[in-house]
Structure formats: structure tokens, C-alpha cells
Amino acid sequence: MKPLAFLLLFFVFTTQIKAADRPNILWITIEDTSPNLGCYGDTFARTPNLDAFAARGQLFQHAWSNAPVCAPARTAxxxxxxxxxxxxxxxxxxxPLPAGVEMYPQLLRRAGYYCTNNNKEDYNHEKPKGTWDDSSKKAHWKNRAANQPFFAIFNSTTTHESQNRKPNRQLISDPSKVPLPPFHPDTPEVRGDWAQCYDNIATMDGEFQKHLDELTAAGLAEDTIIFFYGDHGTGLPRFKRWPGNGGMQVPFIVHFPKKWQHLAPQAYSPGAKSEELISFVDLAPTLLSLIGEPIPDYIQGRPFCGTKRAPAPEYLHGFRSRMDERQDFMRSITDGRYVYIRHYMPHVPYGLRLSYQSMMPTMQIWEKLAKANQLNSVQADYWKPKPFEALYDLQSDPWETVNLASSTDHTETLHRLRAAQQKHLVNIRDLGFIPEAERIRTAAGNSPRDAFQDDSTYPVQEVVALANLATDPGQTDPLPLLTALENPNPILRYWAATGLLIRGQSVYTDAYPALKKALIDPTPSVQIIIAEIVARHGDAADQQEALSILLKLANVEQSDWFTAVEALNSVIALGDRAATIKDEIAALPQSLPTTPKRLAEYVPRLIETLTTSGE
Structure with missing residues (x-):
């Protein structure tokens, strides 16, 4: 036998031996579901199968998805x-993925695992070829080679947001008895959506059991570690897309058969309820820890079980950025009891009109009642400008309705969580502070992380500090912002402009010369913010000049897709001040041949919002 062939055979043989002594791993995942299960204490839920599964496994009380919506959550x-x-x-x-970064199925496959995904992906990174053995509606662990260990995902869409607004629905749950959160108005539409949500959870519970039965019938139950979890909070407004606990907390239950309990999480026992903090960035390293493989240095999560189990963190981190076609920017942190949220676009209300979300009856009636001033103070908060920071005590306020940020009794907690969050933003070099259009332009088809990896292009500490100052209403002196508006770095100029936008009319007269000069800023993202300020507060001539700039930048054929999204968001924010360009907006081109398919709907949605319903 030739040496090369012998080495290849030896590698295959040793890999199979090594793989044969490893557990199978099954993930059963669901969509758009908070911990509305009986085993989590929800007495209205009908989840006997999941309750029984939790009774023989371990339930996590503090599992966060890192993002309150599917694509970024799955990317984590x-x-x-x-x-x-x-x-x-x-x-x-x-x-693109950063240089050297791989998706975890690539690492598992290299270790000898048969990896399948049935079937949702929705990653915000371009997927390398060969990531999965099979990722389709036909993907199944049954198709692996003999004696090959498997990693398999079965994802249920039964509980997805879109399934809560079914037409002509036949409800099983009694809408009159369904529990409502205090921020939702008590209307038939809202009760109907919640009843449908609970019905979908009950259906999903039956689907879950079928996967367990299939595993048992194949004689693999004692060889397989099982994870069950949701991808983010419930698919109703102020759960899904909400950056607090309501949007981040997911049901998360694990089961380790006796054979593999030495790999289980700390203090594992049947029916246990863990207080350990875990989040989605922990899943990839946990998988590698379970199969005894090295964890790459670029991984930012930590394994919570397996041979490389690491201590629990003090905090979990969450984020919300652009939601479909609408721009927003929030960062959140929790220690398990308190949640702190920092709003970097406090001038934008929570209740942004998102075309997809607005299809939900709950959203429609909530918005209608808000416009008619028929909501109580808790329900109306969703439609008001955001505070620049918020602090919630989940122990006394599980619905996150009482902002304690100004409470003297919680000053220490506020400062502690704020400092921990700021440290995290700098440590991971959070790129959210770079406007998306500028980020994509500079990266020029490469990974944004690679393009902004050092302080010469992205002085992250300086940027975060300026963003904090710009968005803090207590910082009223415009001089630091006017100084930063002339900084050579476009990211700093962007935050200076944003701070002046937030301060509004009160600084406009003094800032006017600098604003007029900045209308021709070479960076479109900065130009857009400046044009919005001038269109909002300038005289008729200045207003028309600013609107002309926004109109040009909103044209995908004259700028680019990401710039157009930013410009159209500013036009929407101007409301009636942009009425003179409404017809021209309606006539804008709405696509480019180069626009990625997953992004193509957003410019047309914004144009529709501007030219039909408005805000």
C-alpha cells in the first residue's frame, strides 16, 4: 500500500473510532416563543410533553437569545x-465571515459528525460551501453512515409570528381567559392573537414528542443528548424585537442520558431548574466541549457543559439594531435579576412601523388606539420617544414597565450594569456604532470585522464615548459635538451629527454655520443626518436643499442600497416636512440587480410607508 493511501486509511479509521465514543446530539428548536410552558410556571399553557421532558432533564431559568429576532440570533x-x-x-x-472564522457544523464535520439541519438557516453571514452534510426539509440523522455520530437540528415553525395571525382561525384556547401583559391593550384582537399563540404552542408540544418517539424507536435515546430551546421571545409586539428580557429570554431545557451525564451542566439532575446564565453565543463552544474538540480563540461564548465547561458569566448581553427596513440601535445587559438597556437612538420610538410586524392584528389595534389617545400610560409608552437608558427589576417588574434608571435606590445597580455594558462594547469592538452604509462601503466586499479591526479606522473607545455623550439628554453643551463634526474620522462625525439631531431646535441657530458646511460631507451617512436636521429646523430654502440631498441619496441608482435605507428612514422621520418630495419618492427605483435577495424588500417597504400609510 502506498504511504499516502495508508495515511488516509489510518486517518479515517482513527476518526471513526474516536467518533464512535462520542454522543449523538439532537437539537429541537422552535420559533418566536418565550417561556410560556407549563414547566416554566405558565398555568395557561398546554405542554404535557415538554413538562415531562423538563421533569427528567434540566431547565434553565436565565437563557438569552442575544438578539430578539431570528436572523441575528441564529448568527450568534x-x-x-x-x-x-x-x-x-x-x-x-x-x-462575509471574518478571516479564520468557521461555522460550528464545519468543525463538527471535521471531527467525524454527520451534521444535518431541518431546515431554517437565516444567517447574516455568507455560508461557506460544505457547512452541513444536509440542510433541507429532508435532512435527517437517519441518513448518516453506519456507526457515525450525528448532530441534528429539527426546527419547528409552528409557533412563528406569522402563525399567530392566521385568517379564519378556529381557536381552542378561550380568548376571554388568556393572560395578557399589561402593556398590551385588552381588545378582542389582542386576545385572539394570544389565544392563537397558546394554541400553536400546544401543537408544537405534540410535534416535539414525535421527535423523541422517533429517537426511542431507533434505539438511540440512551446515546443522545437533547437540547430544546426557542430562538427568541414570543412573536407579538414588545416581545419579538424587544431588546429586554421579554424579547431575549427563551425556554431552554436539556436532557443527558445516564451514559453521558458526566458531560452535563453543573448540578444536573432530573427536574432541576438552573439559575446559571447562558446565551446563544455559548452554544457553539458547548458543542465542541461535548465532543472534546478544541475551541477556537475567536469564539466569544463559553461552554456551559462538556469536558471544557467554564464558569458562568456575571452578565448576559443583548442587542437590537436595524429591524428589517427601520433603523434602530439598542444594547442590553442582565445579571439575571436586573436588565439595563441603553438606547442610542432615543429620538426614535419603540413603535416604529415595520411592514411585516404591522400585519399583526395586535399591532394594528395598538397603533390605532395610540393615535386616538385611548391607551393607559403603560400601554402608551411604546409609542413615545425612548429614554436614553432604562433599568428594570425582573423580580418586582417581570414585564419591564417601570424604568428605575432615575431611582436613587438603584444607583449602584445602574452604574454597575452600565459600566459592565460599556466594557463589553469595547471588548468585542461593537461595530453597531458605525453606520451600516459606511461600514459596507469601507469593507468593500470583505468582512466588516476585518476592515475595522484596529483603531486607525475605528477608534472604538473614542466612538463609544462620543455616542454616549451625543445621546445623553443631560449633556447639553453642543461644543464637543460641533468640534467632533470636523473630525477626520467619519464615524465620529456621524455621532456628532446624531447628537445635534437629538438636541434639535435648541442648538440649531448656533450650529447653523457648521451644519451648512456639513451638508456636503463626503460621507453619505453623515450627510443624511445633517440634511434631516436642516430639513427639520431650517427656513424654506434650506429645507428644500436638504430634501434634495435626501432624495438623491434615497435613489439606489445614484447611491447604494444601504445609503438609500438610511436616507428613506430620515425622510420618514421628517413627516409632513417632506411632503414636497412625496411624488418624487414614489417614482424612485426600488431595486438594483446587485441587491442581495434577503435585503431586496426593504427599500420598497420604506417607499410604500412614505407614499401610502405614512407614520
Missing amino acids: IITGMYPPSTGAEHMRSQV
Whole structure:
């Protein structure tokens, strides 16, 4: 036998031996579901199968998805990295992986695992060829080679947001008895959506059991570690897309058969309820820890079980950035009891009109009642400008409705969580502070993380400090912002402009010369913010000049897709001040041949919002 052939045979043989002594791993995942299960204490839920599974496994009380919407949440899972650190945090985006970074199925396959995904992907990173053995509706662990260990995902869409607004629905749950959160108005539409949500969870519970039965019938139950979890919070407004606990907390239950309990999480026992903090960035390193493989240095999560189990963190981190076609920017942190949220676009209300979300009856009636001033103070908060920071005590306020940021009794907690969050933003080099259009332009088809890896292009500490100052209403002196507006770095100029936008009319007169000069800023993202300020506060001539700039930048054929999205968001924010360009907006081209398919709907949605319903 030739030496090369012998070495190849030896490698295959040793890999199979090594793989044969490893557990199978099954993930049963669901969509758009908070811990509304009986085993989590929800007495309205009908989940006997999951309750029984939790009774013989371990339930996590503090599992966060890192993002409150599917694509960025799944991006955190597939890489083991925080998406804001790789430029993949938006809903949706499509950027290259950083150099040297692989998706975890690639690592598992290299270790001898048969890896299948049935079937949702929705990653914000471009998927390398050969990531999965099979990722399709036909993907199944049954198709592996003899004696080959498997890693398999079965994802249920039964509980997805779209399934909560079914037409002509026949409800099983009694809408009159369904529990409602205090921020939702008590209307038939809202009760109907919640009842449908609970019905879908009950259906999903039956689907879950079928996967267990299939595993048992194949004689593999004692060889397989099982994870069950949701991808983010419930698919109703102020759960899905909400950056607090309501949007981040997911049901998360694990089961380790006796054979593999030495790999189980700390204090594992049947029916246990763990207080350990875990989040989606932990899943990739946990998989590698379970199969005894090295964990790459770029991984930002930590394994919570397996041979390389690491201590639990003090905090979990979450984020919300662009939601479909609408721009936003929030960062959150929790220690398990308190949640702190920093809003970097406090001038934008929570209740942004998202075309997809607005299809939900709950959203429609909530918005209608808000416009008619028929909501109580808790329900109305969703439609008001955001505070620049918020602090919630989940122990006394599980619905996150009482902002304690100004409470003197919670000053220490506020400062502690704020400092921990700021440290995290700098440590991961959060790219969310770079406007998306500028980020994509500079990266020029490469990974944004690689393009902004050092302080020569992205002085992250300086940028975060300026963003904090710009968005803090207590910082009223415009001089630091006017100084930064002339900085050579476009990211710093962007935050200076944003700070002046937030301060509004009160600084406009003094800032006017600098603003007029900045209308021709070479960076479109800066130009857009400046044009919005001038169109909002300038005289008729200045207003028309600013609107002309926005109109040009909103044209995908004259700028680019990402710039157009930013410009159209500013036009929407101007409301009636942009009425004179409404017809021209309607006539704008709405696509480019180069626009990625997963992003193509957003410019048309914005144009529709501007030219039909408005805000």
C-alpha cells in the first residue's frame, strides 16, 4: 500500500473510532416563543410533553437569545460570536465571515459528525460551501453512515409570528381567559392573537414528542443528548424585537442520558431548574466541549457543559439594531435579576412601523388606539420617544414597565450594569456604532470585522464615548459635538451629527454655520443626518436643499442600497416636512440587480410607508 493511501486509511479509521465514543446530539428548536410552558410556571399553557421532558432533564431559568429576532440570533449560534462584533447584527444583512472564522457544523464535520439541519438557516453571514452534510426539509440523522455520530437540528415553525395571525382561525384556547401583559391593550384582537399563540404552542408540544418517539424507536435515546430551546421571545409586539428580557429570554431545557451525564451542566439532575446564565453565543463552544474538540480563540461564548465547561458569566448581553427596513440601535445587559438597556437612538420610538410586524392584528389595534389617545400610560409608552437608558427589576417588574434608571435606590445597580455594558462594547469592538452604509462601503466586499479591526479606522473607545455623550439628554453643551463634526474620522462625525439631531431646535441657530458646511460631507451617512436636521429646523430654502440631498441619496441608482435605507428612514422621520418630495419618492427605483435577495424588500417597504400609510 502506498504511504499516502495508508495515511488516509489510518486517518479515517482513527476518526471513526474516536467518533464512535462520542454522543449523538439532537437539537429541537422552535420559533418566536418565550417561556410560556407549563414547566416554566405558565398555568395557561398546554405542554404535557415538554413538562415531562423538563421533569427528567434540566431547565434553565436565565437563557438569552442575544438578539430578539431570528436572523441575528441564529448568527450568534452558528458562529459563537456576538453579531455586533462581526457586522452581522442587523435584521437582515449578508456579510462575509471574518478571516479564520468557521461555522460550528464545519468543525463538527471535521471531527467525524454527520451534521444535518431541518431546515431554517437565516444567517447574516455568507455560508461557506460544505457547512452541513444536509440542510433541507429532508435532512435527517437517519441518513448518516453506519456507526457515525450525528448532530441534528429539527426546527419547528409552528409557533412563528406569522402563525399567530392566521385568517379564519378556529381557536381552542378561550380568548376571554388568556393572560395578557399589561402593556398590551385588552381588545378582542389582542386576545385572539394570544389565544392563537397558546394554541400553536400546544401543537408544537405534540410535534416535539414525535421527535423523541422517533429517537426511542431507533434505539438511540440512551446515546443522545437533547437540547430544546426557542430562538427568541414570543412573536407579538414588545416581545419579538424587544431588546429586554421579554424579547431575549427563551425556554431552554436539556436532557443527558445516564451514559453521558458526566458531560452535563453543573448540578444536573432530573427536574432541576438552573439559575446559571447562558446565551446563544455559548452554544457553539458547548458543542465542541461535548465532543472534546478544541475551541477556537475567536469564539466569544463559553461552554456551559462538556469536558471544557467554564464558569458562568456575571452578565448576559443583548442587542437590537436595524429591524428589517427601520433603523434602530439598542444594547442590553442582565445579571439575571436586573436588565439595563441603553438606547442610542432615543429620538426614535419603540413603535416604529415595520411592514411585516404591522400585519399583526395586535399591532394594528395598538397603533390605532395610540393615535386616538385611548391607551393607559403603560400601554402608551411604546409609542413615545425612548429614554436614553432604562433599568428594570425582573423580580418586582417581570414585564419591564417601570424604568428605575432615575431611582436613587438603584444607583449602584445602574452604574454597575452600565459600566459592565460599556466594557463589553469595547471588548468585542461593537461595530453597531458605525453606520451600516459606511461600514459596507469601507469593507468593500470583505468582512466588516476585518476592515475595522484596529483603531486607525475605528477608534472604538473614542466612538463609544462620543455616542454616549451625543445621546445623553443631560449633556447639553453642543461644543464637543460641533468640534467632533470636523473630525477626520467619519464615524465620529456621524455621532456628532446624531447628537445635534437629538438636541434639535435648541442648538440649531448656533450650529447653523457648521451644519451648512456639513451638508456636503463626503460621507453619505453623515450627510443624511445633517440634511434631516436642516430639513427639520431650517427656513424654506434650506429645507428644500436638504430634501434634495435626501432624495438623491434615497435613489439606489445614484447611491447604494444601504445609503438609500438610511436616507428613506430620515425622510420618514421628517413627516409632513417632506411632503414636497412625496411624488418624487414614489417614482424612485426600488431595486438594483446587485441587491442581495434577503435585503431586496426593504427599500420598497420604506417607499410604500412614505407614499401610502405614512407614520
